[in-house]
Amino acid sequence: xxxxxxxxxxxxxxxxxxxxxxEHAEKYLIGRFxxxxxxxxxxxxxxxxxxxxxxxxxxLREADAIGLLPGWEHSAGANLEKQYAEQTGKRIIILExxxxxxxxxxx
Numbered sequence: 001x002x003x004x005x006x007x008x009x010x011x012x013x014x015x016x017x018x019x020x021x022x023e024h025a026e027k028y029l030i031g032r033f034x035x036x037x038x039x040x041x042x043x044x045x046x047x048x049x050x051x052x053x054x055x056x057x058x059x060l061r062e063a064d065a066i067g068l069l070p071g072w073e074h075s076a077g078a079n080l081e082k083q084y085a086e087q088t089g090k091r092i093i094i095l096e097x098x099x100x101x102x103x104x105x106x107x
Contacts, residue, residue, distance in 0.1 A: 005029060005093070006038040006060040006085075008078040009069025017041065021103055025069055028101060038063050053077065057084055065091035070103050 007025050011017045022041030029035040038059040043052060056077070060066060066085040072078040072094075085092055095101035 002064045002091075003034065003036055004038065004063045005035045005065045005067045006056075006063035006081070007040065007067050007069060008060075008072055008075070008081040010071045010075040010078065011041065012075070012077070017045070021069060024103060025067065025095065025101070029067060032099070035067075053080070056081060060084060060090070061088070063090065065093055067093045067095050070096050070101070 007022055007029070009018065009021065009025075011022075014021075019041040022039050026037045026039045029037050040052070040056045040059060043055060060081055066081060068078060068082060072082070082092065093099070
């Protein structure tokens, strides 16, 4: 199929868990490239912290690729997700490098 992508990036410590950045990236990936997007920022707030990663890895398992947002290197979760993607043969897309994506609203 090769048209599904999971978005990974920093959330912890960000205002509203960085949801705006994930939403912007989702719209960008759909609008510019026609990806079907798995967006972990749509998960409900309030679950125990340890509940999120298994859900995220299940989403990533079903994706063909992982799209890494700017700043992903500073996120423990995104690094774990990238490692999982590498180990399972997913396409790794560093959005800033491959698509010139900076997260700016003008894109």
